[in-house]
Amino acid sequence: GAVVSQHPSRVICKSGTSVKIECRSLDFQATTMFWYRQFPKKSLMLMATSNEGSKATYEQGVEKDKFLINHASLTLSTLTVTSAHPEDSSFYICSASMAGGGDEKLFFGSGTQLSVL
Amino acid sequence: SQKIEQNSEALNIQEGKTATLTCNYTNYSPAYLQWYRQDPGRGPVFLLLIRENEKEKRKERLKVTFDTTLKQSLFHITASQPADSATYLCALVSGGYQKVTFGTGTKLQVIP
Numbered sequence: 478g479a480v481v482s483q484h485p486s487r488v489i490c491k492s493g494t495s496v497k498i499e500c501r502s503l504d505f506q507a508t509t510m511f512w513y514r515q516f517p518k519k520s521l522m523l524m525a526t527s528n529e530g531s532k533a534t535y536e537q538g539v540e541k542d543k544f545l546i547n548h549a550s551l552t553l554s555t556l557t558v559t560s561a562h563p564e565d566s567s568f569y570i571c572s573a574s575m576a577g578g579g580d581e582k583l584f585f586g587s588g589t590q591l592s593v594l
Numbered sequence: 595s596q597k598i599e600q601n602s603e604a605l606n607i608q609e610g611k612t613a614t615l616t617c618n619y620t621n622y623s624p625a626y627l628q629w630y631r632q633d634p635g636r637g638p639v640f641l642l643l644i645r646e647n648e649k650e651k652r653k654e655r656l657k658v659t660f661d662t663t664l665k666q667s668l669f670h671i672t673a674s675q676p677a678d679s680a681t682y683l684c685a686l687v688s689g690g691y692q693k694v695t696f697g698t699g700t701k702l703q704v705i706p
Contacts, residue, residue: 520699572637583628
């Protein structure tokens with residue numbers, strides 16, 4: 478089955494630093510990747526949609542200068558949380574849709590727990 | 595405004611019984627609906643997809659129904675097992691695969 482690898486799984490950083498999270502599709506090409514944020518006992522909130530070779534589309538209320546997304550290849554998308562603050566602490570999850578997959582399902586990474594001190 | 599509602603409280607059932615989870619939505623016209631399983635600290639895992647023109651879908655012990663008139667999907671797990679304990683999310687997908695929107699999830703606990 479299709480596998481999406483996300484790392485790091487957990488990161489603790491100081492306030493003001495930047496953190497990069499990687500999302501890779503290991504055995505398929507992903508034309509589109511999605512980045513979600515999830516608070517405890519809450520649903521996944523879509524932050525942005527990332528298409529290979531083009532600018533990401535951000536959801537309303539998500540600061541594009543704070544959450545930088547790069548989708549440089551069909552197998553890799555990165556999310557960089559710039560100048561992180563404690564309120565950015567959350568569980569971040571990426572997902573990918575398979576190019577030409579036809580069944581429209583999403584494959585999710587295992588998530589990254591970000592804690593900003 | 596658009597809403598997707600799932601049982602907000604945890605659902606506890608006895609092993610061997612059928613678990614039924616509900617997903618209701620308003621102000622949506624989804625092309626299809628998906629169900630995912632999420633374990634603590636992990637990303638969701640796809641389970642089933644049902645299209646707007648389908649009434650029912652089955653996969654092993656899982657069954658999903660989709661009623662576009664009632665704007666509701668039901669997710670059934672028959673012969674439930676403790677290993678089925680997890681949070682189950684429904685997700686609506688609009689036409690053209692523009693966006694997947696998730697419900698809040700229902701936490702299922704199967705008691706041995």
